[in-house]
Amino acid sequence: MTELGKGSAAAKETRDAALPVVLIIRAKDFLDACRYIGAGVAARRALPELATMLPAAPLLLLLAANGTSQLDCVCSRIGRGPERISYGEKVVQRTYCQYIDSYPLYETCETLEPASTAVPAVARLIPRSWSRGQPPPAEGDPPPADREGKGEGCDGALAAVRRLRNTTASELTRFLESRIAADCIRACSLQGLNHTAWNVDTLTTDHLRRTVLSQLLHAVRRITKVMIISDVLTRRLPWKLRDANKTELLTEMKVYQEHASNYWREKAQLFSLGVKHISQLFVPLAFEHLDTHPNDQRLHEWIENMGRLADMLHTRLRGWVQDVQSISEQITNYKVEEDQKSPGRYIVRKPLLNHELLFHHEFYLSFLDDFSAQCEEQQPKASQMFGLADAVYSFYREHWFKQGVYYSWRIPAHISIVDEEWRLEDKSSATLSVETGCMQLLADALDHPSCPLEDLPPETIQQRERCREQLWDDVVQRSPHIPVTSYLAYTQRANVNLCLLAWMAVNSLGICQDVPFSVVQSVHDARCYFDSPDNQSCLQSNATDAICSVSRAILLLKCRDFSSSTPPELCVVRFYTNGSYTTTANATWGDTNHKWYGKPTERTLRYKDTLNSATLKYKDFKIDDLKPLEMSFIGLNIIFRILTAGVYVYLPQLRNLPGMIFLSFQITGIVQILCSEIVYRVAGVPDLSTMVLIDSALTLLSCIWLNSFCYQMYACIRHLRLPNDLLPDEARKVFCRQVLCVLITWTIVCTASIVMESTSKYFLLHSRIVYLTGISLSIIFNLVCLGLIGCMHLRTKKSMRKLSISSNTKLGSKKQLVYLSVKTVFLSGIGIIIRIAFHQVQDIAQIVYYVHIATMMQGPLLFVFFICNETALPVLKYRILACWNPEIVSLGQELCSSAERNLAKRRNERPLAAEASL
Structure with missing residues (x-):
């Protein structure tokens, strides 16, 4: 339809066409119709009849026209006047305005120790709450009343909120649950900032840097708000089915699966958008909070290093996006069947690739611990840079990716949830034969790690890719031992414990740094690999990344003894919605904070030391103490064979x-x-x-x-x-x-x-x-x-x-x-x-x-x-x-007569006499 603000004729035509439709639809359909009819002030003026149909109609029309931005202004005004808070204001405050009071940041104490530049940087990422009469902040989140045309809408929205009742409040909740994510995705796209390249000129131009950074901060803050609000709204929409037959259950299950799939799909879109913004704002945010060098040459190097660190952070966060996208597709694979042992009860069989795999993601990065020491020479402020990356990851892991994980658990008590029966077989003691060159590369990466901020030579990158391909070929062969026919063949192959190989490959210092950590894909690839060794067409990863994907699944699911579960010393900083934060304090670990840290256990180190001393150390068979003896024996062998x-x-x-x-x-x-x-x-x-x-x-x-x-x-x-x-x-x-x-x-x-x-x-x-x-x-x-x-x-x-x-x-x-x-x-x-x-x-x-x-x-x-x-x-x-003395009787001549010997003697003496006479 055309917009209604172009003339009264168009408005009348739209009104006449919309009224018959609205009369026969529910409030949810009414909202969709309003969204389809038009937007803006003209829509509200053209539909006075619709405004009188439902008590919530004016508010819903405002929201359909302007999105949830109207409620931002409403939240800033709730409780500020002398009037008593109405029922509608309480509903809006509990659902949309009820942000959390503080945002904790759990990180290692080394990262959050005093004088840390990561703490004030992360403080700028905290959303500013406008509930409870707090004024809107000046940075990043402009007040809704300051936006064009929003003052009139804010007054109308506040008046409509105060008139809400029980039924209309539920309609508002349904509307928000369906619109909040879509509205945020549309408003936070920031298409014009996609091509902003950070260099010396753009970073040192204050108005350009601050303008772009302000918009990016506003976008990620809004996404954080939506993540929390969406989780609150979703928990208010439980699965209401209690007693029903199988047909009704299947019908409700389809509705639930569709609703849950949409929920996760919107989450994936928000994650993808937010991760892109984080990668864009990381460099300017670090520039304003980390100590930078005024010299252009040093600043140019600093920008390049921060760009590489931003790429590393983006790689880690992109794995989350891939997993959430996969979860949204797997929701429809839930199967419902009646429990044969208990009539009236039903069983929901979850697929293996369900949302619980998200708990296997890393809770905390270890960039600071892994790379700061070797990068200090190249970048003196490397510890600050890596600490900021760790803190940003921890903050968004807690407040983005942790939200909504429990959503799929909201199922009635009379329905049992059963995981898929397939299980990865125990591979903790399995061994396989691999190329010693690749194992030497993995061992060198652990023993002598390089700084990831350095420019790696192309041959090094190609060597890592070839090693990943070779290791995957070795894993696919599934051979515990390849027979050798010479000592050189022994140096070519090495028997390695499968769990040790997985840990060495996917360790943060290993060869899988540039492969996104997607747990869902890793489990999918591992099941494909172990279930169908002869048909690898089901693998989602290519040959270069397959070893990383499968190794992560093996290590996470079946190699607990090869990675430490002892957490480091953890501290917490609490950020408040007014921009302040408290000092660090020791944090207590809960059961949900259990993670795989990638740090080696004693068993891992024992296996690795055995591998180094037994195979890799003698790969070329050059023991220094025995080298003279070896070279002597080789020389004797050649000499006597020739003799x-x-x-x-x-x-x-x-x-x-x-x-x-x-x-x-x-x-x-x-x-x-x-x-x-x-x-x-x-x-x-x-x-x-x-x-x-x-x-x-x-x-x-x-x-x-x-x-x-x-x-x-x-x-x-x-x-x-x-x-x-x-x-x-x-x-x-x-x-x-x-x-x-x-x-x-x-x-x-x-x-x-x-x-x-x-x-x-x-x-x-x-x-x-x-x-x-x-x-x-x-x-x-x-x-x-x-x-x-x-x-x-x-x-x-x-x-x-x-x-x-x-x-x-x-x-x-x-x-x-x-x-x-x-x-x-x-x-x-x-x-x-x-x-x-x-x-x-x-x-x-x-x-x-x-x-x-x-x-x-x-x-x-x-x-x-x-x-x-x-x-x-x-x-x-x-x-x-006989060469020196011809008179010596050789074997076979002992029985010759004396006459024959004398004759031979005379023949030898005649030439000698002639020579003497001469």
Whole structure:
């Protein structure tokens, strides 16, 4: 419709059209009709008939035209005259004008200690009450009578309030309950201030700063008033249903759910609007109350730091907004059913995501305690800045977010409320395998926290995001332990208690500082994660924030022993509506003030110390005291492996088919040591995960070479043929065939593992299992071959006894038995499987480190037991000595005749005589 103030014709037309409608509607509908008909003084003049229909009609028309601002003026005039307070004035005073007398601020005593600049700053956020004859304040809240056109309306509204009776008062209460939030949202939007950028010029311009700050303060004060008034009005509207059948109950339940949903939706809109205003006013409010530097350069830095702190505060408060929005959507999911055990009683089943989750929000921030020390060097007044942020959060947490939490409890006694049966399973003792690089990042953030006001390098931000994604991948895998095949793989993974991981991730010093703390979303994501591990489509968080969301739910609901419930020393400041406040005093803790503080318990610290000392401290396996011993063993290993390989190349007797296979095994071992100990440990390339794949692949290749060697031993004994019986060409052909078989098998296994890890990170566990399975099967094959060789030896010995063939020779001396036993261990790969078994030991990294050092003695042992024996060592000795003394008789030449030796001697002497004559 058009506005009625444009002419009498329009007014008459509107009046004639409205009268038939108003005659058949209730007061609530009448109010909606008035709101729809028009606004302003013209509406009141054009509808005199409507004003006589109900005693409250003039007041309702004024409120429909001008909003609840008319009642602000009424509150300032109630009780100021000599007249006795009427019934209507009492109703308005109890509902709209009855603000709380004082606003307490609960905070740590460190924040509120004397000389705190946070206390006078927060005092400016307190609403100014106009009830009980108090005059309106000058700052922030301009008197309604001073606004244009409001003086006449105030007089009419006061007169209408005094004429209210019982029925009309209830109609007024209904009107206020439906209009107060919407009116505040419309009046407190302040669209023109959204683009105000605070810099040196705008902050130091007094009239600009004060004008903007005054409007913002007025808006947040009004929102605070509406929060309290709305809660008072809502408590006067209980669910009136007492005895009814199921059909009536369902009907009333739908009405209740719709009403409650609207209530929470309006709360969410107010929260969102208020949080935006808090972020805007935080910098100018701090500028007027904190000690700032006149120097432009220092002031510029101060403004940047306060802007970052405002963003941090906004992130914390935004989580509240998200939760309240979610609650408004979940109200409609309440289910009603009749109690089968008690006829006439009903059960209301609440969803898991109900309003009670709001109690898990932090009662108090810990910015001052967490960041002031490390920010003092960069910002000398850091403690004041963080203290102000903590105090602002505590004030609004108490007077905004705490209001209305109990609303959904207003249900009759004959109806039972039951929570959803789903419960997060206990994960307090669960462990999972995670990347040690991410755990090192979390540990460093706790042990060496950085100032959040600093400009973080882009690579640091990217590293945190990659770490969150990697941790989420690890959590999704749900693997308590990923098998490792090398000591490098041990440094890549770490077994971590799930609760400890959650605490380290979402701690205020952790990697989740920029993720809003939404409890409802955290519980939703946790249920989705634990109920459907294979389908993550129900997660509301993205992959970067999912670890933060789920970890918060785990820590809040199932890890009570990992965060302290012992509150700090708490003090209170009471602010009064006239702008004054009392001094701080010790505060007593109530049951509702129980909170999770995020401070570590003894159990948490014990787990963390174990993690640091057992895994992260030895992540690179560089213990300072043992570093010289480690480097010496690595050098000896490389030298003796090269010597062993050189001997097999130098001696013709060892250049047979088994010798070439054993030489390949040695070369593989040398390459593995050079890659893992020299290239990676010294040069730092390639990355750890790639080096783990290379190291595991070379370990598998070494085992496959041993397979070929053991098979050749078995084939020689099976066919009664010595290794030297093969001609050189035939030996090369057989060797090429063996190499082809080895490489095909090795390539298949490595390709499968690489493809798994390249395809998806979720296949990391399967990739390591493929390597471990390949190594295990290879060692089993060696054991089978060596077992068959032993069986053939026993069978041959038994056959000789049946043929009555006896011999005084035994298997060998004790020395030969020792050599044979050690060789069997080397050739079977038992040493490799023992080393891998030690690598599976988690939380005892020292043992893994000692085993790693011990394996570096493999080179000298191979040289001793494969070269320093009665077959190879004498040949090597005579070959070396013959280089200096050709007359030395080498092995195999003892039975030659003296004539042959003399002939050889003459051939050597003739060149020497010729040289002497020259």
